[in-house]
Amino acid sequence: MGLKILIVEPEKCDGCRDCEKECSLFHFGVADPDLSFIRIKEDGHFGSFIPVVCVACEEAPCIDVCPMNARERRENGAVVTNQDRCIGCRACLYACPFGAVQINRETGKSGSCDLCREDREGPRCVKACAKQKALLYVSSTEVRRIRGEGSVETIKQVLRPQGKESLS
Amino acid sequence: MRVLIVGNGIAGETVAFSLRFRRPEVEISMLSAEEVPAYDPCSLPYYVGGDVAREIVFRRELNDYKKYNIAFFPKRRAVSIDTEEHLVVTEGGEAFPYDKLVLAHGGSLFRPPIEGIDKKGIFSCKTLSDADALAAHQGTRAVIIGSGAIGVEVAEALKKKGYEVTIVELLPWILPTLFDEPTAKRLEKALLGYGIPVRTAEKVLGIEGKDRVSAVVTDKTALPCDTVVLATGVVPGRALAETAGIKVGRGIKVNERMETSLPEILACGDCVETFDAFTGEECCLYQLKHNAVNQARVVVGTLLGGKERYIGAYAFARAHFFSTHAASMGKTLKGVEGSLGVEILERERDGDYLRLIFREGFLLGAQAIGSFADMMGLLMAMMWRRYNFGRVREDLENLRSRDLPYPWTYGQLVGILDGRKELL
Numbered sequence: 001m002g003l004k005i006l007i008v009e010p011e012k013c014d015g016c017r018d019c020e021k022e023c024s025l026f027h028f029g030v031a032d033p034d035l036s037f038i039r040i041k042e043d044g045h046f047g048s049f050i051p052v053v054c055v056a057c058e059e060a061p062c063i064d065v066c067p068m069n070a071r072e073r074r075e076n077g078a079v080v081t082n083q084d085r086c087i088g089c090r091a092c093l094y095a096c097p098f099g100a101v102q103i104n105r106e107t108g109k110s111g112s113c114d115l116c117r118e119d120r121e122g123p124r125c126v127k128a129c130a131k132q133k134a135l136l137y138v139s140s141t142e143v144r145r146i147r148g149e150g151s152v153e154t155i156k157q158v159l160r161p162q163g164k165e166s167l168s
Numbered sequence: 169m170r171v172l173i174v175g176n177g178i179a180g181e182t183v184a185f186s187l188r189f190r191r192p193e194v195e196i197s198m199l200s201a202e203e204v205p206a207y208d209p210c211s212l213p214y215y216v217g218g219d220v221a222r223e224i225v226f227r228r229e230l231n232d233y234k235k236y237n238i239a240f241f242p243k244r245r246a247v248s249i250d251t252e253e254h255l256v257v258t259e260g261g262e263a264f265p266y267d268k269l270v271l272a273h274g275g276s277l278f279r280p281p282i283e284g285i286d287k288k289g290i291f292s293c294k295t296l297s298d299a300d301a302l303a304a305h306q307g308t309r310a311v312i313i314g315s316g317a318i319g320v321e322v323a324e325a326l327k328k329k330g331y332e333v334t335i336v337e338l339l340p341w342i343l344p345t346l347f348d349e350p351t352a353k354r355l356e357k358a359l360l361g362y363g364i365p366v367r368t369a370e371k372v373l374g375i376e377g378k379d380r381v382s383a384v385v386t387d388k389t390a391l392p393c394d395t396v397v398l399a400t401g402v403v404p405g406r407a408l409a410e411t412a413g414i415k416v417g418r419g420i421k422v423n424e425r426m427e428t429s430l431p432e433i434l435a436c437g438d439c440v441e442t443f444d445a446f447t448g449e450e451c452c453l454y455q456l457k458h459n460a461v462n463q464a465r466v467v468v469g470t471l472l473g474g475k476e477r478y479i480g481a482y483a484f485a486r487a488h489f490f491s492t493h494a495a496s497m498g499k500t501l502k503g504v505e506g507s508l509g510v511e512i513l514e515r516e517r518d519g520d521y522l523r524l525i526f527r528e529g530f531l532l533g534a535q536a537i538g539s540f541a542d543m544m545g546l547l548m549a550m551m552w553r554r555y556n557f558g559r560v561r562e563d564l565e566n567l568r569s570r571d572l573p574y575p576w577t578y579g580q581l582v583g584i585l586d587g588r589k590e591l592l
Contacts, residue, residue, distance in 0.1 A: 061545070064458040065484065067210030068220065069227055085224055087214050089488040094495040094541055095458075097549035 003077040004139050006115060006123060007146075008051045012134035015040055015049035019125035019135060026116055026124045037102055037113040038125045038135075051134060053125070054079060054100040054112035062092035062101060062112075070110075078115040086110055169194050171471060172256060172266035174246045174408070176200035178208065178457055179437025180272035181227055182464035187471060188236045194471075196238045197264060199256065201273070203242040204296055205230045210457055212299040213318065217325025222303075225296065246273065249412035251430060268471055271409060271420060271428070271435040272464070275402040275455065280313070284375035285398075292398045293322050307331060307395035311384040313372050315342035317485060319399030323364050324489040326395070334391055335359070335366045336384065342366055346485050346496040350514070351523055351535040358492045402455050405439045417441045417451055424477040425470040426463055434470060436463035445480030446498060446532060446551065454481040483533075484548065486541070495541040497548050498533030501525055515540065529556045 017040050020033035028035045038053040056079045063071040063079060070085035071092050081092065081101075088108035093101040101112045115137075116123045122137050129135040138146065171187065173180045176198055184198055205228040214220050233240035245259040255263045277294040279285060291302040302322075310326045312319050315337040327333045335342065341352035342359075356366045367386070375396060376383040384391045404419030415421045415429035419441035426434045437460040444452040459481040469476030487494040504510055509528040514521070520538030524531060524547070531551045536544060 061458065064461045065486075067208060067457065068214065068224065069208055069211070085220065087219050089486055090493050090495075090541070091486045091488075094486050094497075094544040095484060095548070096545040099542060099546055 004115075004137050005077065005143065006053060006055065006113065006126070007136050007138060007143060008053065008055075009134050009136070010048065010050040012132050013040065013049040013051050013129075014132055014134075015042065016132070018128040019051065022124040022128040023113075026119075027114075034105060035102075037111060039102070051125075052098055052100050053135075054096075055098065056113075056115075057097075061095040061097070065091045065095040067091060074114065074117075076115050076118060078113060078117075080112060080114045081110045083107070083109055083111075169471075170265060170267045171196050171270065172264055172268070173198040173270045173272055174256060175272035175274055175437065175439075176202065176206050176240075176242075177272060177274045177437055177460070178206070178227070179274070179460040179464045179467075180270070181206035182461050183270050183272060183436065183467050184238050185228075185232075185236060186465060186468045188238060190468065190472060192237075197241065197266075198233070198238055199241050199244040199246050199258065199264060201243070201245040202295065202297070205232065207296050208457070209294065212293050212296065213321035213325045216293060216299050216303045216322065217328045218303075219325075219328075222300075225299075246408055249408065249414075249433070251412050251414075251433070254432070267432070269433045270467055270471075271433065271439055272437045272467075273405050273408065274438040275404045275419075277398060278400045278403045279398065280372070280400050282313075282372055282374055284377065284381070287375055287377050287381045288379055289377070289381035289394055290375065290396045290398065293318055294402065302397065305395060307393075309393040310334070310395035310397060311336060311391050311393045312397045312399055313384070314338075314399035314401065315366065315368075316345065316399055316401055317343065317487065319397070320359070320487060320489055322397050322399055323359070324362075326397070327362065327364055331395065333364050334393075335364060336370050336372055336386060336391070337366065337368045338371055340369045342368065343487055343496075344502075346483070346487060346500070347494075347535050348501045348523065351494070351496075351521060351537065354521055354537055355487060355492065355494060359489065362490045362492075402438055404441065404453065404455075409433075409435070409439075419453055422463075422478075424466075426467045426478060427470065434467045436460065436467045442478065442481045445482040447504075448480070452481050454483045456481075456483065456485060458484060484544075492537070493541055494535070494537040495544045496533070496535045497544055498531070498551060499525060500533055500535070504532055530554060 019038050020036035021031040023036040023038050024032045038051055041050045041052050056077050060079050068085040068087055070082045072082050073079050086109040092110050101110050103110055126135045126137045171194055173184055184196055205226055207225040208227055211225045215222055215225050246256050247259050248257045254266050257263050277292050292298045309332045312323045312335045315335050323333045323335050341349045342356050343352055359366055371387045372384055374385045375381050376385055381396050406416045409420045410416045420428055420435045420439050422428055422435050422440050426436050428435050438455040442452050443450050466476045466478045484497040511526040513524040520540050522540035523535040525533040534547045
């Protein structure tokens with residue numbers, strides 16, 4: 001079984017941005033996309049929308065570079081910023097291969113998807129995307145089913161930007 | 169198997185605890201020159217400046233060592249290795265046996281041969297006790313000698329505490345290992361804007377004062393002060409290995425498995441010399457946290473007979489002071505000096521700056537100030553994947569977004585390459 005992971009299917013995203021609002025509402029009590037841990041990026045070149053969110057890399061570069069040891073992995077697999085330790089230097093954002101760390105405009109500190117903590121309803125963005133299904137919260141076996149055999153390996157590879165194989 | 173680790177810095181601590189998490193039965197001992205649990209040297213300037221409490225700098229509690237069955241020996245400075253008998257001897261004459269030895273004792277502050285360097289009022293920010301002394305000190309005017317990351321961060325810390333601060337740098341620009349001149353000059357201007365003047369290309373000749381410092385004398389002027397901070401870089405600790413007959417260069421030489429010239433002795437962290445992840449160059453010293461962590465992971469793999477291979481060290485660092493944010497990764501232009509096919513691409517927008525260094529279409533390094541820095545990780549991913557930027561436009565025609573690992577970055581990067589600002 002193992003941990004569930006949040007996966008993104010960019011081609012299904014229609015850019016409605018409900019995920020951003022729900023995320024912000026859950027974490028900050030207001031529907032403000034500028035506070036959201038998930039961000040919909042519009043690709044000017046392709047004219048498509050890509051949800052950008054922390055994928056909790058197995059070997060997360062943000063944890064390795066944080067000077068304050070503020071980036072921590074939670075039991076649910078999420079990698080989050082300990083706000084008491086963060087000094088707002090943005091090393092985590094700069095090291096993230098997805099640019100998925102957000103800087104809070106009020107505190108200047110970093111934050112990223114916590115998978116809505118241990119909330120029973122699961123990540124709010126996934127709920128918000130029930131129709132489009134561009135965001136899914138699934139176990140690794142389900143990933144295999146959805147994306148086909150081999151996809152888990154592909155995802156793992158993407159999640160390991162520092163892998164040796166990428167050098168050859 | 170008895171594993172002995174020398175050093176309780178980031179590298180040593182990572183080895184000890186990851187090894188324990190993977191193997192409950194291995195006997196692990198650790199010698200530390202200091203008496204505190206593992207802490208993060210990168211965080212020290214923020215403790216000095218009062219941004220965070222002292223307890224925040226620690227990575228572990230003393231209790232953790234006991235809890236995870238790691239025999240921790242504080243205040244034990246290793247002075248020699250008996251490679252025949254497999255013993256490490258400490259300053260106090262104690263001998264510690266090993267089957268496998270991990271050297272992770274780091275480096276020490278480079279103390280420049282300056283007259284008067286032993287006076288009172290001279291500090292550094294290398295170890296926690298250095299930081300304790302600096303944090304407790306009450307001065308008014310500080311001169312920071314050296315402008316690496318620690319120099320700049322300490323300058324900010326003291327400025328926040330109300331000091332008048334001046335930085336003196338021997339080289340022509342600040343943060344010389346991270347940035348090229350155009351990037352660094354912009355950061356110098358920013359520092360000046362926060363009230364921290366930077367004096368570059370200036371050599372410190374001596375430190376004056378009766379027994380307390382009263383001025384730093386350079387080849388251009390005398391700077392009155394009551395506080396001096398040495399931020400002159402870290403020299404890898406080679407002596408311990410060298411005297412044991414282990415091969416050293418500027419640091420302890422290791423292979424891809426982090427083994428020294430004696431296979432039962434491994435090394436990682438600031439004391440080693442490795443190779444560059446991107447160019448393969450040997451004699452590479454990027455004494456940065458992520459490199460120590462990565463090396464430590466390989467050490468653990470090797471100790472357990474795994475197939476892990478080190479991917480090489482790479483530069484990645486942020487420079488942050490007050491509301492200025494900058495980052496650098498990979499090579500600087502100076503770092504690739506003399507090689508052919510090098511191309512520089514610069515972009516500027518609202519005071520933000522981006523500088524990309526290419527060699528034959530491949531990204532070798534990037535420097536950014538402001539919002540451009542936000543894409544540093546994406547650029548680094550591109551660099552790891554060895555995308556040929558010369559072919560990016562062609563690729564775009566042939567690929568659907570689904571096939572691209574980082575689809576939206578392509579749009580952005582092509583925007584940069586074309587100078588189309590609206591895509592950023």
